[in-house]
Amino acid sequence: MTRTPAPADAPVPGVWEELVTSALLGTDRRTPPGCEPGPRAPAALLDAAAAETVRRRAGLCPARAARRPEPAPKDPRPPLPAAAARRLTMLLADRPGPAGGGRRGAAPDLMELLPQWLATANARGFAAPPQTVPALLDAARGRTDLRPAALTFAGPRSLWLARLNPDWRFALRATPGGGTALPGPEATERVRRLWEEGLFAERVALLASLRAGDPVAARDLLASTWTTERAEDRLMFLDSLRTGLEPPDEPFLEQALADRSRNVRATAAELLSALPASALATRMAARAMTCVSLDRALDPPAIAVEAPHECDAGMERDGVVAKPPSGRGERSWWFGQLLEAAPLGTWSARLGGRTPEEIVALPVTDDWRSDLHAAWCRAAVRQRDGAWARALLGAPTAPEAGGPGAVSLAERAKLLGTLxxxxxxxxxxxxxxxxxxxxxxxxxxxxxxxxxxxxxxxxxxxxxxxxxxxxxxxxxxxxxxxxxxxxxxxxxxxxxxxxxxxxxxxxxxxxxxxxxxxxxxxxxxxxxxxxxxxxxxxxx
CATH class of the missing domain: 1.25.40 (Serine Threonine Protein Phosphatase 5, Tetratricopeptide repeat)
Incomplete structure (x- = not known):
């Protein structure tokens, strides 16, 4: 591009720097160029600076126009009814102040109703009004619990805006490909590039999305870079396999049992124990059966417990943590880990063909009842076994509020989650x-x-x-x-x-x-x- 020649009376390069220097040092010490020293020098300096500012601005060549952003994508969903749109504006604008004296007041907390409103709107398939999308993104930025529902409702416009505002970049991280459409199965190279070059959050989102649609492809993708990943990343990636866990995952998880990271090994073992037909579950069942038996010599018969006396290398490889937490005995610690990893189907045959309710009702010798039932609680939650959960919960009207096996409110809540x-x-x-x-x-x-x-x-x-x-x-x-x-x-x-x-x-x-x-x-x-x-x- 050819520049227009500067005017003949244009100042030589460096005049602006001279003026700045004179202003910093003072006109008594340094007279500005083209000015006479004396009491009029300060005014002359300001006049020269004003003139030079005009010259500098007028002498700028016009810059090439920046490319306008592509229009926001259209949202094909039906528009929100007008009354519901007004309600959304109210919910997003609500900022309740703290009630005095610990009182909550009689007015509803609108922000607490926003998650339910979003869930209903998403279930009905409505599109967010365009003018509310910025407020939705601001709300989701401040409350991570809102993000999935808010981004679903905000739709493609939220990703378009997120590329223009760094404060909303979380929306891109929460979407595979940084807000672009997830590459389809035919775009293997695009998937590979995103997996190898994307941010960690993008890679987690990509893995989760592939896992939901094509478990085999997701597992192969993870295996392709497994040995080069950091330990903390391997742990997060492995945790994504919980969704849709299936028997074909077993070979990969078995390899992860030999991982360098103890946390990775423990997670792999936990996932394998949730597959009752896995080789690890079979090994754990064999170990657990040596610890639990039915003593028929007693009247009534009782469960006898012989906890492990050592934690060998095979147990450690299968996820048993050798060192117990402070205040916990070694044998009790090892015993609980074996029992919670053993398939619950093991116990009916081992204990005389009894049902879970009958097994839970059996007495347990030598004060092992609490440890035994607590381990079965964890196994029922891990294996999503409703029959065992019911047996361990017991009747809600029982004098022992938690039932015969639950040891805490948290355990009871987890057991309820299986029903x-x-x-x-x-x-x-x-x-x-x-x-x-x-x-x-x-x-x-x-x-x-x-x-x-x-x-x-x-x-x-x-x-x-x-x-x-x-x-x-x-x-x-x-x-x-x-x-x-x-x-x-x-x-x-x-x-x-x-x-x-x-x-x-x-x-x-x-x-x-x-x-x-x-x-x-x-x-x-x-x-x-x-x-x-x-x-x-x-x-x-």
Whole structure:
């Protein structure tokens, strides 16, 4: 490109630097070029700087125009109904302030309803209004729990915007190929290049996407670079095999048992033990059977336990960690690892053809019952075995609230996760009816939304009982928050009788009735708001 010659009176190169130097040193010490020294020198310096600024700007050659970005891709999904779009704007704009004195107030927390709103919108297949996509990305940036649903709802426009704003780059990392369409099976070279050159998050997303559509291709891709990956990356990649774990994964996982990283070896062993027909599961079953037997000489018969006396090299290769945590005995530690990795189908034949319920009911000698049942709990969760989970949970009305085998609320919650939604809700409803809400929070979190009617009734009845007891509602704020999000909105009419401030008894905490009324008002308003949200999207 030919430059236009500079005007004849244009300053020589370096004049601007001279002016800057004079300004820094002062006109008394350095007179600017073309100016007479004296009291008028400062004004002359400013005049010269102003003139030089104009020359510099006028002398710039026009730059080549930058390429305009391609238009945002169209979203083929149907548009969101107008009322639902207005509701989304309200949900995204809500920034509730902290309530005073630990109180939550009677107004619904709109941001807490956003996940459920997004789930409904995605289930209905609506497209996000274009003007809401930036706010959706901002919300997803601040709350990682919103990201999957928010990005699904925001659609292809969110990825287009993410390429233009570094604050939204997380959307590209969450999408295989950095926001481009995932290469199809025919584009093997593109897949290979992304796997070898992409960012770690992109590679994880690519592996997960391939795993869902073509498990063999995903496994082959992982194997192609396995030996050159860092240990922490191998661990993350291996963990992706949990989704859709299948018997053909066994050879790869068996090789991973010899990995340099102990964590990788442990994860490979855990995955193999979740395949009851795997060679590792068979080896673990053989070891476990030497530790557990039925002592028929006792009346009634009892389970006898002989824990391992050593952790040999074969056990370590199969994922048994030799060194126990602080405060745990070696033999008990090794025994638990063997039992949780052994297929649960082993025990019926080993223990006289008994069912899981009958096995769990057997007495256990020498105080090994807790260790044995805890290991079976972990095995039931790992192997997704509903029959054993039911046996270990026991009846929800049992005096021992956790059942015969569970050792903690966390274990009970995990066992519930192996059951179907209806059965899960029924069990938790029975637990609440018997034991109240004080230990039910974790269990409620395992139940599907909206809560089934028996569970919803149990929660409302328990809250009513707690209110009548005269205590403050703050210890139940977690359950109340869950109820706002999970109760069926049709339950709102059943709560109308709880909105008034009850008469306080002599032993009631001062003002507790008012606080309970406020909490129930918030619950009812939230339920009615959720009903309106569903109706606005035609999902009522």
């Amino acid at each position: 179907g939604a209806a059965e899960r809700a029924e069990w938790v409803a029975g637990f609440i009816a018997t034991h109240g809400l004080s230990e039910a929070f974790q269990l409620l979190g395992m139940c599907g939304v909206p809560w089934a009617p028996p569970l919803g009734r149990a929660v409302v009845d328990a809250l009513n009982i707690a209110r009548d007891a005269g205590s403050y509602p703050w210890s139940f704020s977690g359950v109340m928050g869950l109820a706002e999000r999970c109760l069926d909105p049709s339950e709102a009419s059943r709560l109308d009788g709880l909105l008034a401030i009850p008469d306080e008894t002599e032993d009631a905490s001062p003002g507790a009735g008012g606080y309970w009324a406020e909490a129930f008002q918030r619950l009812v308003r939230t339920l009615r708001l959720r009903a309106a949200m569903a109706e606005e999207m035609g999902a009522g």
